[in-house]
Amino acid sequence: MNDASRAAHIIDGKAFAARLRARVGEAVSAITTAHGVVPGLAVVLVGENPASQVYVRNKARQTREAGMQSFEHRLPDSASEDELLALVRRLNADAAVHGILVQLPLPAQIREAAVIDAIDPAKDVDGFHVSNAGLLATGRDALVPCTPLGCLMLLEDRLGDLSGLRALVLGRSNIVGKPMAQLLIRSSCTVTVAHSRTRDLPGECRRAEILIAAVGRPRMVQGEWVGDGATVIDVGINRVDAGNGKSRLVGDVDFDAAIGHAAGITPVPGGVGPMTIACLLHNTVLATCRQHGLPLPARL
Numbered sequence: 001m002n003d004a005s006r007a008a009h010i011i012d013g014k015a016f017a018a019r020l021r022a023r024v025g026e027a028v029s030a031i032t033t034a035h036g037v038v039p040g041l042a043v044v045l046v047g048e049n050p051a052s053q054v055y056v057r058n059k060a061r062q063t064r065e066a067g068m069q070s071f072e073h074r075l076p077d078s079a080s081e082d083e084l085l086a087l088v089r090r091l092n093a094d095a096a097v098h099g100i101l102v103q104l105p106l107p108a109q110i111r112e113a114a115v116i117d118a119i120d121p122a123k124d125v126d127g128f129h130v131s132n133a134g135l136l137a138t139g140r141d142a143l144v145p146c147t148p149l150g151c152l153m154l155l156e157d158r159l160g161d162l163s164g165l166r167a168l169v170l171g172r173s174n175i176v177g178k179p180m181a182q183l184l185i186r187s188s189c190t191v192t193v194a195h196s197r198t199r200d201l202p203g204e205c206r207r208a209e210i211l212i213a214a215v216g217r218p219r220m221v222q223g224e225w226v227g228d229g230a231t232v233i234d235v236g237i238n239r240v241d242a243g244n245g246k247s248r249l250v251g252d253v254d255f256d257a258a259i260g261h262a263a264g265i266t267p268v269p270g271g272v273g274p275m276t277i278a279c280l281l282h283n284t285v286l287a288t289c290r291q292h293g294l295p296l297p298a299r300l
């Protein structure tokens with residue numbers, strides 16, 4: 001495969017995310033000018049997890065770049081569940097905060113479910129609250145988890161109407177696999193959800209016209225598992241040894257082998273990853289509009 005043909009197969013999530021962030025910035029500016037409302041996103045980090053610190057810093061920077069207010073709250077690793085719940089309740093009551101994100105994972109003494117349950121569903125820009133999961137599953141207006149929302153946007157940008165396409169979602173987590181499957185059902189795909197108990201995984205994958213990999217296993221999906229002409233969205237972010245004492249990120253799909261079969265494929269990094277924060281900003285604008293009863297900006 002030559003360079004031009006290879007480039008044509010790559011779905012550039014980084015470029016799409018930059019365009020989405022620009023549209024979010026325009027929407028923020030329009031809302032602020034017309035209604036005097038500045039969307040605000042509060043991000044809560046508990047502890048010192050280095051990866052989480054990087055995510056939180058990037059989220060805060062991109063929030064400010066989009067013209068929104070960014071509120072950062074840090075609690076020590078030793079914080080109790082009660083302390084975190086009290087902070088969430090304060091943010092729920094704060095009119096300047098339209099979106100709340102509590103960075104996961106949390107220290108062992110804090111139950112994630114208790115914290116997610118405490119977030120006002122109207123401000124739940126991660127879309128993890130059972131109310132939002134239920135609204136999505138019943139086809140009503142929900143705040144949708146950012147990573148699967150980003151995958152759907154990339155698919156629609158690449159393929160247009162998805163109706164009737166055979167989709168396989170590999171992984172059934174609450175934050176990626178399940179909401180991804182719901183979004184694809186809503187888009188009228190024929191959806192299969194595969195997981196660690198699935199029989200004949202290569203065969204299931206090969207039948208799919210859309211293949212979403214969200215397993216967290218480096219390069220598990222092999223080239224010959226990908227049907228010819230399929231569109232592959234690789235959600236996986238896995239750090240592997242690159243030799244020389246260095247490490248690098250790879251996806252759940254063997255990219256170099258799969259690109260020979262797929263019509264389109266997201267790279268790692270530069271595919272789904274950048275879409276997640278862009279969709280978080282998008283969700284914060286949606287949440288702001290709904291909380292203030294404002295019309296949704298046209299091109300969001």
Ligand SMILES: NC(=O)c1ccc[n+]([C@@H]2O[C@H](COP(=O)([O-])OP(=O)(O)OC[C@H]3O[C@@H](n4cnc5c(N)ncnc54)[C@H](OP(=O)(O)O)[C@@H]3O)[C@@H](O)[C@H]2O)c1
Pocket residue numbers: 147170171172173174175176177194195196197198201214215216217235236237238272273276
């Ligand atoms: N791009 C982003 O911004 C972003 C956001 C979130 C996650 N991620 C990445 O996406 C990946 C998945 O994340 P997650 O949170 O959904 O992971 P998770 O909660 O660990 O779920 C993994 C899923 O994969 C399935 N699985 C594991 N091993 C398997 C195997 N050998 N065969 C078939 N299925 C298998 C599991 O099946 P069972 O249910 O049967 O155990 C489970 O449903 C990770 O690499 C994560 O880092 C990326």
